[in-house]
Amino acid sequence: MRPPIDSGTVLITGASSGIGRELARQLARRARTLVLVARREERLEALRDELHARNPTLGILVERCDLVHPDEVDSLLDSLYRHLVRVDVLVNNAGLGDYSLYEQESWSRIHQMLQVNVTAPLLLTHRLLRLMVERKRGGILNISCGGARAFVPGLAVYSATKHFLDGFTESLRLELRGTGVVVTQVAPGPVDTEFSEVAGTGERAGRVPAWMRISPAQCAREAIEGFDRAQPLVYPGFAYRWMMRLSSLMPRGMHRAAGLPGARKLRYGTSLLEPAHPDTGRRVLLAGEPEGA
Known part of the structure; x- marks a missing residue:
């Protein structure tokens, strides 16, 4: 069973940069419509123009939405409903992290991470999944991280949100067996994106050996390949994949x-x-x- 990417409508959160942008570029060759969601509308518009130039028949909706605010997520979904947009595949890609000792973290930042990494994927999935089950076709692709399988000092809250997404995705996959809805989790390791700068982990990221790092394009490609095969869990990158497999035995x-x-x-x-x-x-x-x- 494959997710209905081909000639379907795919919604991608965090589409303005990094892995999300690369997912949009690669899915644009297959989807009928892309719904690009992020805070930075100007970047989404630039991506829309780029994708239209390469794929003139592709339908593209740009939706500015700050996932920190659930009311904006509700407004996004209501807008799709009013415009009769039926989402076939949901890609929960957006993520927010911060590198700090927990007691030194501001509660505002903690709350933002919880909203983006936990509440937004749950809300989007809850609102869109029922129709997928009724149609007996659909796909949920959750972009997590290796922190979902590890203990990461300095990223306690971020890691905890990814542990949550791991448990949610695995349980949801079991619930949806036989419904026609494909559920896959992607747990990338070191990927060259803006996340390290935003989260304040740039120095740590710089110490990761080059042979362990991969590009956002490779991450997106392997994520889609695993999703197409309905794999439950994808570790992009050969070296990282084997490291995580060995780590699971520890x-x-x-x-x-x-x-x-x-x-x-x-x-x-x-x-x-x-x-x-x-x-x-x-x-x-x-x-x-x-x-x-």
Whole structure:
């Protein structure tokens, strides 16, 4: 069973940049209509013009919507209903993250992450899924991340939202078995997008080896290929895919241990894995770090 991408209507959130933009470019060759959703309307309009130039018969709707606000999501869906737009495939791609110690995070930012990463996908799926089930055809493609299968110090809230999306997607897939609705989760690793800059993880992202990183175009291509095959979970990128498969065999305690150096570096500015001081042979105690930590 394949999702009804070909000659169907596909709604993509977070379509103005990164993976979402590449998904739009690649799906434009197959879909009848694309509904492009994001906050930055000028970028959506530029993407619309680009896609129209390459695919003159493609229908494209540009919908500015800030997913932080559920009322704007409701307005988006009401607008589609009024214009008789029937969504065949929903791509929940938009995501928001922030790199910080949890107690130093503002509640406003935490709330924004919850709204974009959890509430918006749930609301869109809830409003669109029933009609897919009634038609016995449809598709839900949820773009998550490797953080859904790991513990990520500095990204506690973001990681938690992706753990939620992981559980939601896997459970929803079981509920929809035999209904004609395909459900796939994509869990990318290091992808060269603007996310690192927005989330404040640019320095960490820069330390990821080049052989582990992939382009947004490759991520989108492998995501669509896995969706076409109705795979439950897609890890884009050969090296990253095997790393995640091996990681799934590790006991929970090993995952905790793997995250500890990063957690200590974030809080104290140093890591258990950093070399000892060349003169004293001891790790330097930084200001604010408790004795014996």
